[in-house]
Amino acid sequence: MSHCAARCATRSATRLLNLTRALSTEARGQKIERIATELLDLNSFERHDFTVLWRLKMGLHRYGAPVAGMTMPSVGAAARAEAGAAAVAEKMAFDLKLEKYDAAAKIKIIKEVRSFTDLGLKEAKDLVEKVPCVLKKGLTKEEANPIMEKLKELGAAVVLE
Template sequence: MHIIKYLRSLQIRPNFVKKISLIQARHLQTDVFETTKVKYKYPPVYDPYGPRPPPSEKVTQLADQIMALTAEERAQIGSALREVLKHPKLEKISTEGLDLSGPAAGDAAQAEEKKEEKTAFDVKLEKFDAAAKIKVIKEVRALTNLGLKEAKDLVEKAPAILKQGVTKEEAAVIIEKIKAAGGTAAME
């Protein structure tokens, strides 16, 4: 309202002032912004490329000629097109190191022995001495880059995971630091 009074005091055209007041009044109306939901009918079969025109007469004749070839001649078409169009030769994918056969019943024991050694570990704070709570909070705060409140909450809800996905050496260092501060941590 103050804007309208100000504009009127400047003696700006009355049509402009009416437009502003209409906009303000319309803003308060709730039915202006209601929309009806449109239900979309999905086609029975989704085709991302849409309807396609039928092939040209030339393409149809070429397909007929290809069908008339023998199996050996059809097998040579791919390599001949690659040479003419100068496409790179397809390389075979190496399956070295992949076990493509399913585990047999007798191989279950061998499969357990072949299990790869874990490379990523989680460090879990299991418990801490009540007297050393402040030291443990300080150490957790230094290790995790958390704020004071977050580190305190984490320590108080022990057992809790401090760090995830660390190497075995890093986990051992973290466990030693927690032990020196007066807590007990374990590697998972």
């Protein structure tokens, strides 16, 4: 093969390689564009789910620390506040917290705490004495209301969290 023919073959191969790179770069650009469009089409709940999944996949979920810049840029403060309000409205499980009680009713309150928990006398007494404390976790409002009413009648201040 002559020097000129070899040079032309090299140029052709270089052009072909550059064309292949340009096509793969263009395909990557189209892929990125498609992903960005799909992300922008998500509603706020789906965006939240995506960011949680992204954090888990990237290993950024340690200690539940929020990572700066991980929220979608198109989600405004109003949308995040709306999503937070919806999450609060949807809360189904509450914790029953004893904040304070009348010292004269301590024994009655301990007996009442034993009636709706699986605690023994000593454990219930220790729990009541650690005021403020959570008496029971994961209650619905329907389950918690009768307990709250009974404890309030006995002279305790209780709240749902």
